[in-house]
Amino acid sequence: MTRRELIVLLNGLLAMPSFAAHAQQSRTTRRIGVLMSGSAEDKEAKNALTAFLRGLQQLGWIDGRNLRIELRLGAGNVDTIRKHAAELIELQPDLIVTYGSSAVGQLLQTTHTVPIVFVLVPDPVGSGLVQSLSRPGGNATGFMAFEYSLSAKWPQLLKQIRPDVQRAAVLWDPAIPAGIGQFAMIQSVAPSLGLELNPVNFRELEQGISTFAGAGGGGVIVTASGLAVAQRDLILSLADRYRLPAIYSFRGFVDAGGLISYGADSVDQFRLASGYADRILKGEKPADLPVQAPTKYDLVINLKAAKALDLNIPATLLASANEVIE
Numbered sequence: 646m647t648r649r650e651l652i653v654l655l656n657g658l659l660a661m662p663s664f665a666a667h668a669q670q671s672r673t674t675r676r677i678g679v680l681m682s683g684s685a686e687d688k689e690a691k692n693a694l695t696a697f698l699r700g701l702q703q704l705g706w707i708d709g710r711n712l713r714i715e716l717r718l719g720a721g722n723v724d725t726i727r728k729h730a731a732e733l734i735e736l737q738p739d740l741i742v743t744y745g746s747s748a749v750g751q752l753l754q755t756t757h758t759v760p761i762v763f764v765l766v767p768d769p770v771g772s773g774l775v776q777s778l779s780r781p782g783g784n785a786t787g788f789m790a791f792e793y794s795l796s797a798k799w800p801q802l803l804k805q806i807r808p809d810v811q812r813a814a815v816l817w818d819p820a821i822p823a824g825i826g827q828f829a830m831i832q833s834v835a836p837s838l839g840l841e842l843n844p845v846n847f848r849e850l851e852q853g854i855s856t857f858a859g860a861g862g863g864g865v866i867v868t869a870s871g872l873a874v875a876q877r878d879l880i881l882s883l884a885d886r887y888r889l890p891a892i893y894s895f896r897g898f899v900d901a902g903g904l905i906s907y908g909a910d911s912v913d914q915f916r917l918a919s920g921y922a923d924r925i926l927k928g929e930k931p932a933d934l935p936v937q938a939p940t941k942y943d944l945v946i947n948l949k950a951a952k953a954l955d956l957n958i959p960a961t962l963l964a965s966a967n968e969v970i971e
Contacts, residue, residue, distance in 0.1 A: 700919025747871030763787035771822030858887035
């Protein structure tokens with residue numbers, strides 16, 4: 646499925662009367678670049694894009710009428726994301742919407758003028774993407790992935806689904822502030838849970854997981870990172886190969902067969918991003934729009950994956966899940 650076919654399909658699904666759309670017709674077509682790291686077959690990417698387009702439509706912006714969406718899909722490939730970032734900048738759109746620190750960083754290396762609205766960025770200040778949360782100061786603003794305290798929930802959930810687990814491989818990126826911050830929070834709660842932590846760099850996955858799994862009795866915590874998304878299939882295959890219970894920060898992993906995820910609702914963040922896009926298209930500056938924390942977190946559990954690992958998910962945990970995949 647091509648970029649344009651995906652947009653046409655989603656717009657067909659979104660077709661509905663909109664009083665706002667008729668009220669705000671414009672003779673000038675505005676252009677929004679959308680850079681996503683998923684693929685056209687990625688359920689999470691489809692749902693997020695649908696929410697974004699629906700939000701824009703409700704605000705009077707309709708692709709093909711007073712708006713043109715330039716969609717680029719990275720398919721989890723860092724080089725492809727870098728190439729698409731450059732392509733979008735060359736088009737000189739009115740703004741670009743994207744997610745993850747890596748994609749935002751690529752865009753900011755190329756432009757300091759095109760407005761950027763980001764979602765699911767773990768630490769925009771520490772990563773140097775904005776000057777502060779209340780006053781971003783540059784050409785980028787958006788929505789954080791979480792506050793670092795959320796990271797403490799991941800080892801707790803791992804212990805709930807596998808009470809006898811004593812070791813946890815923490816997949817992280819030590820080269821970015823977000824990776825350091827997440828690991829520090831996980832490290833702060835590990836002793837009280839009786840967990841021995843083994844950090845594994847995303848750049849050394851196969852060797853790191855293989856060595857870790859050889860000692861037995863372990864589980865995996867996958868922190869939020871652009872490298873995690875880019876290597877999703879590899880991470881899932883390694884967890885499956887070594888029969889390791891794993892918790893992920895993005896639900897896309899669970900949609901693709903992973904065990905459990907807990908993190909910000911990406912669909913909700915893209916819905917909120919449509920509001921910021923509307924304000925920027927109407928003249929406001931990213932520098933003046935505060936970076937916002939998530940308003941919704943999702944716990945998603947895959948029972949098929951649990952069965953494959955011979956795990957019995959506690960009823961209390963199932964009851965608290967936002968979604969259970971059978």
